[in-house]
Amino acid sequence: MRTRLSRRITLNAVALGVLFFSIFPVYWMVLTAFKPTKEIQAETPSFLPTHVTLDHFGTAVHADGFWTFWRNSGMVAISAVLLSLVVACLAAYAVGRMKWKGRQAFILMVFIAQMTPWEALLIPMYVIARDTDMLDKLPMLTLIYFMMTLPFTIVTLRGFLKGIPVELEEAAQVDGCNQFTAFRRIVFPLLAPGLLSTSLFGFITAWNEFAFANLLIIKNQDQRTLPVWLSSFSNTFGTDWGATMAAATLFMLPVLLIFLVLQGRVTTGVAAGAVKG
Amino acid sequence: MAEVEATTAAPAPEPGSPVPVRRGQPLWARVLPYLLVAPTVVGTAYLLAYPLVRNLLISFQKFGIAQLIRGGAEFVGIDNYQQILSDDKFWGVVGRTFVFTAINVGLIMGLATLVALLIGALGKWMRFAVMGGLVVAWAIPVIAATTVFQWLFQSQLGVVNWVLVALGFEQFDGKAWFADGNSTFAIIVLLIVWQSVPFAALTLYAAMTTVPRELHESAQIDGAGSVQTFWLITFPILRPMFGLILCLEVIWVFKSFVQIWAISQGGPGNATLTLPVYAYQIAQSLNRYDLGAAISMVTVLILAVVLLAYFRQMFKEEGEL
Numbered sequence: 121m122r123t124r125l126s127r128r129i130t131l132n133a134v135a136l137g138v139l140f141f142s143i144f145p146v147y148w149m150v151l152t153a154f155k156p157t158k159e160i161q162a163e164t165p166s167f168l169p170t171h172v173t174l175d176h177f178g179t180a181v182h183a184d185g186f187w188t189f190w191r192n193s194g195m196v197a198i199s200a201v202l203l204s205l206v207v208a209c210l211a212a213y214a215v216g217r218m219k220w221k222g223r224q225a226f227i228l229m230v231f232i233a234q235m236t237p238w239e240a241l242l243i244p245m246y247v248i249a250r251d252t253d254m255l256d257k258l259p260m261l262t263l264i265y266f267m268m269t270l271p272f273t274i275v276t277l278r279g280f281l282k283g284i285p286v287e288l289e290e291a292a293q294v295d296g297c298n299q300f301t302a303f304r305r306i307v308f309p310l311l312a313p314g315l316l317s318t319s320l321f322g323f324i325t326a327w328n329e330f331a332f333a334n335l336l337i338i339k340n341q342d343q344r345t346l347p348v349w350l351s352s353f354s355n356t357f358g359t360d361w362g363a364t365m366a367a368a369t370l371f372m373l374p375v376l377l378i379f380l381v382l383q384g385r386v387t388t389g390v391a392a393g394a395v396k397g
Numbered sequence: 398m399a400e401v402e403a404t405t406a407a408p409a410p411e412p413g414s415p416v417p418v419r420r421g422q423p424l425w426a427r428v429l430p431y432l433l434v435a436p437t438v439v440g441t442a443y444l445l446a447y448p449l450v451r452n453l454l455i456s457f458q459k460f461g462i463a464q465l466i467r468g469g470a471e472f473v474g475i476d477n478y479q480q481i482l483s484d485d486k487f488w489g490v491v492g493r494t495f496v497f498t499a500i501n502v503g504l505i506m507g508l509a510t511l512v513a514l515l516i517g518a519l520g521k522w523m524r525f526a527v528m529g530g531l532v533v534a535w536a537i538p539v540i541a542a543t544t545v546f547q548w549l550f551q552s553q554l555g556v557v558n559w560v561l562v563a564l565g566f567e568q569f570d571g572k573a574w575f576a577d578g579n580s581t582f583a584i585i586v587l588l589i590v591w592q593s594v595p596f597a598a599l600t601l602y603a604a605m606t607t608v609p610r611e612l613h614e615s616a617q618i619d620g621a622g623s624v625q626t627f628w629l630i631t632f633p634i635l636r637p638m639f640g641l642i643l644c645l646e647v648i649w650v651f652k653s654f655v656q657i658w659a660i661s662q663g664g665p666g667n668a669t670l671t672l673p674v675y676a677y678q679i680a681q682s683l684n685r686y687d688l689g690a691a692i693s694m695v696t697v698l699i700l701a702v703v704l705l706a707y708f709r710q711m712f713k714e715e716g717e718l
Contacts, residue, residue, distance in 0.1 A: 131515065135523050138512055142530035142595065146537055148556060149545045165556050207436040214433035226434055231708070233441055237700050239654045239673040240693040243680050244451040250465060267444035270437065328538040330655045331677075347540040351659045361548055368541040379536035 149372075152365040153177065160362050176362035180370060183356055183363070185342065185349070193346040196258050197326035200265035201319045207266075208273035209315075213303065215274070216281035217289075234271035242335055249336050256340035264332050269322035276321075280314030281307070320378045327375060346371050449697075456690035465686065477691040486667070487675075487692070494651065494671040497586070501650040504590045506643060509597030514627065516602045528599065535595035543659045546588045550574040578668025581661050585669055588656055593649065597642050604638040605631060637714050644707035648700060672696045 152160060156173045159166055180186065214220070215227060245264065246255075254260040284307055292302040330347040337343045349356070350371055357363040455470070456477055464470040481487045512531070516524050537545075550557050552573040561569035574580045608631055616626045632639070654673045657663065663670035663678055670678070673696060680689030 128520075131518055132520075132523055135515060135519055135527050138515065139527050139530040141591070142527075142534040145542065145545045145549060145591070146533055148549060149541070152548065161554060165554075165559055207440065210433040211437040214430040218430040218433075220427075220430040223430075226438075229441065230437070231711075232704075233445055235648065235704055235707070236445055237648070237652045237673075237697060239652045240676070240697045240700075241445075241448045241452065242677055243686050243689045243693060244448040244455060246680075247455065247460075247465065247686065248448060248451060251468075263444055267440055270440060274437065324538075328540065330540050330659070334658075335677075335681075347538070350540050350544060353544065361551070361554065364544060365548065368544045372537050372541045375538050376533070376536050379532055 146372075149365050150369050152362060153369045155362060157360075157362055176360075176366035177370070179357070179360065179363035180367040183367070185344075186367075188342055189344055189346050189349045192258060192343060193327060196262050196265060196345060197323050200262045200269060200326045201322040203262070203266045204270045204273050204322055205315060205319050208270055208277050208318075211274050212277035212281055216278050217286065230271045230274050233267075234275060236271075238268060239331060242331060245332065246335055254336075256337055256343055258337075258343050260336055261329075261333055261345070264336075265326035265329060268329070269325050272325075273318050273322055276318045277311070277314060280311055280318075284310050317382050320382055324375050324378060452690045452693055452697075455687055456694050458687055460685075460687040460690070462684040465684070473687075477687045481688055481691050481695075489667065490670050490672055490675045491695075493667075497582075497669075497671055498647060498651045501586055501589050501593070502643065502646045504586070505593045505597055505646050505650070506639075508590065509594050509601055509642075512594060512598040513601035513605055514623075516598070517605055528602075531595035531599055534591060535599075537592070539592065539655050540659060542588060542592055543656050546584060547575070547660060550584055575661065576665060578664075578666050581665060582668050585656055585660055588660075589650060589653060593646060597646060600642060601635070601638065604635050608634050637710060640710045641707065641714070644703055644710065647703050648707070651700060651703070652696065672699075 151167075151169060153176050154169055154172045154174075155166070156171050156175070159171065211226075211230075215223060249255045249257075249260050288306045288310075289299075289302045292306050293299065297305065328347060329345075330351065333345045333348045334351070337345070337348065350367055353364045353367060357367075457472055457474065458464070458470040459473045459476075460470045512527075516527055519527065549555055552558065552571050555574075557574075558569050558572055561572075572580075574584055612630050612634075613626055616630050621629060651671075652673050653671075654677065657669050657671060657674050658677065661669045663674045672692060676689045676692035676696065679692065680686050
């Protein structure tokens with residue numbers, strides 16, 4: 121019995137260690153954001169919030185163009201996700217509910233597209249954007265983010281669609297609905313949770329994207345997005361680490377909220393998207 | 398999977414079937430699926446296939462700042478490839494990319510497996526807490542995580558130096574981590590591992606819960622320790638899952654760009670210069686888009702090999718599309 125007890129204590133100690141290491145950087149970021157500058161620059165750091173201040177958030181929010189970047193990021197991410205949701209819905213229905221020549225090839229194409237190494241497309245995208253006069257324009261980023269999220273959206277929606285018995289639609293059609301009405305009244309409500317979680321994942325991808333935003337928005341600084349702004353914090357805040365951490369915290373908030381909402385689906389959703397067809 | 402035909406395109410109903418099938422125009426019904434996937438195909442063609450082909454073309458052209466502005470790039474055959482392949486710096490970068498990938502993926506797989514086993518052995522509340530912590534580490538955006546790590550390792554005010562000095566390692570007083578190649582490399586590895594372990598660990602844990610308990614129990618009755626149980630029972634059953642996660646992590650780590658670019662841009666010296674960063678750097682600082690494109694093509698080729706392994710594994714798993 122004693123060995124079992126000591127084993128449990130060891131396990132829990134290790135678990136606390138794992139917990140500490142996963143949380144600490146995030147904790148330190150949020151803590152720094154709320155610390156008065158005097159404490160940030162103190163010889164001995166304090167590990168608990170003793171004096172809380174909102175000054176750094178004030179600095180971050182009042183920084184040049186903060187709201188513009190916030191709006192840019194939000195608009196680009198949301199429009200990319202909506203676009204990809206509509207396009208993916210159509211494709212997922214065709215793949216999940218119809219038989220047609222070339223279906224297998226299409227699915228294979230989507231799988232391959234899902235694994236595209238986007239980092240390798242930076243240079244041609246820059247050249248194409250220049251050719252088509254799309255440099256420094258948010259719609260270009262929207263299109264790229266739409267394509268980044270589209271394959272994943274199709275694959276996951278197809279998975280959700282597979283889980284909805286086709287008999288329901290057939291029954292509706294017997295009752296006189298046409299195919300479209302059957303989809304709208306029966307399948308769509310059942311698909312809604314799937315649509316929501318998939319689009320939230322897409323939103324995170326677009327919200328966090330840095331490389332293309334950094335490359336394609338050069339001259340027109342009003343078109344920058346939050347990740348680019350955050351990476352150049354040293355130009356904005358110099359060595360004001362409090363303000364930098366406040367900005368990073370604000371940037372993280374929407375993503376963290378989404379993850380909390382999707383808690384149960386996070387692993388299954390991503391695993392399904394990555395592994396399951 | 399039972400493929401269900403779209404009702405509109407269904408053949409005439411079987412005699413005696415109570416369902417009256419309303420037949421739309423057969424042609425319209427036949428064309429419909431193609432119309433539904435058309436936006437996806439067009440999008441993929443223009444935003445994915447075309448850039449990839451364009452990249453291939455640029456890599457065979459002379460393409461610098463002049464061609465970018467005026468257009469009219471001329472083909473130079475395999476000159477660009479010859480130039481990068483005969484460059485020692487390029488081979489150094491390739492070697493570094495492989496080492497970087499091996500170190501990261503080795504650490505990620507090892508730690509993720511241990512953490513997954515740990516989660517499985519914990520009580521309900523502690524399991525919930527650890528999983529929550531992992532999700533937080535996973536959820537933080539890459540660029541925010543990168544910024545935080547720069548702050549953690551800051552030389553004068555960074556908490557890491559303070560802790561190390563407090564533990565008695567005086568040499569870390571004011572250590573400038575990002576001025577040295579090896580320590581910058583180590584921090585980037587730490588950052589990537591910290592952000593990647595949660596996905597692998599949670600996915601592996603989810604997979605481990607599918608292994609029947611009886612197998613474990615009978616192994617323990619036969620006197621196998623927990624290490625043996627893992628290697629004899631859990632690992633063989635979950636081998637495909639391990640294979641898939643391994644492939645994914647290799648792909649993700651190999652092409653990691655943002656962390657390196659935001660922290661060191663490949664420096665100091667060339668200590669953190671990997672293939673994706675090198676391609677970007679050459680294109681951006683020297684305006685040699687042609688060489689950058691050639692390096693990108695090499696990256697794509699290497700990744701394609703890993704991808705093939707991944708797909709083979711996946712189709713073996715799925716058995717169907």
